Amino acid sequence: MPLCMSTILVAAILVGIVAAVCLLLVSLDKKQQRNAMNQLLHHFSQTGSQHNLSFSGQEILKDVVIGLDGVHRKLLVMERLPGDAFNSFVIDLNEAKSCSVKKEYGTINGGDLKVQRLEQYLQRITLHFALCDKPPAEVVFYKHFENHIYEIAELESKAKHWEAILSKMLAPMKKIA
Numbered sequence: 001m002p003l004c005m006s007t008i009l010v011a012a013i014l015v016g017i018v019a020a021v022c023l024l025l026v027s028l029d030k031k032q033q034r035n036a037m038n039q040l041l042h043h044f045s046q047t048g049s050q051h052n053l054s055f056s057g058q059e060i061l062k063d064v065v066i067g068l069d070g071v072h073r074k075l076l077v078m079e080r081l082p083g084d085a086f087n088s089f090v091i092d093l094n095e096a097k098s099c100s101v102k103k104e105y106g107t108i109n110g111g112d113l114k115v116q117r118l119e120q121y122l123q124r125i126t127l128h129f130a131l132c133d134k135p136p137a138e139v140v141f142y143k144h145f146e147n148h149i150y151e152i153a154e155l156e157s158k159a160k161h162w163e164a165i166l167s168k169m170l171a172p173m174k175k176i177a
Helices: 003-050 149-170
Strands: 057-060 064-069 074-081 085-092 096-105 122-131 137-143
Touching: 003 064, 003 074, 003 085, 057 149, 064 137, 064 149, 074 137, 096 149, 122 149, 137 149
Parallel strands: none
Antiparallel strands: 057 064, 064 074, 074 085, 096 122, 122 137
């Protein structure tokens, strides 16, 4: 076998090994993400059952799941915290005054917008709830360091969708005379 063929064969074997290792690492990462999401959904389901909630709508984000119980007018928010910890809270829509999408931007120096787009300064997109007799509550849809800039439009659209649904539910209920 000529030297050129053996060099090509060695190169092909090395490329194959590198490709196999990359595929293995990607597969392991996907499995870890799937397990983390299953764990989040399990905690979400358990917490919903503990609060006797039956969900008519849900949204699954990267580290947050929200579920709406339209009958009981409650929203369950479950978020994954660092270190496999979870935090959950229930927003009683009877106690909410308003629901709005809020965008928070970082510092923009004079002239920066001539060079960069406004989206590059976006820090967070949240669904903000003003509550009666309680501090406000927020559901984070986009975080600068956890989401990619190309996800902004999709996540903002999801937040606005929930804002529309929940704002209708917050409208004063008409009393039957």
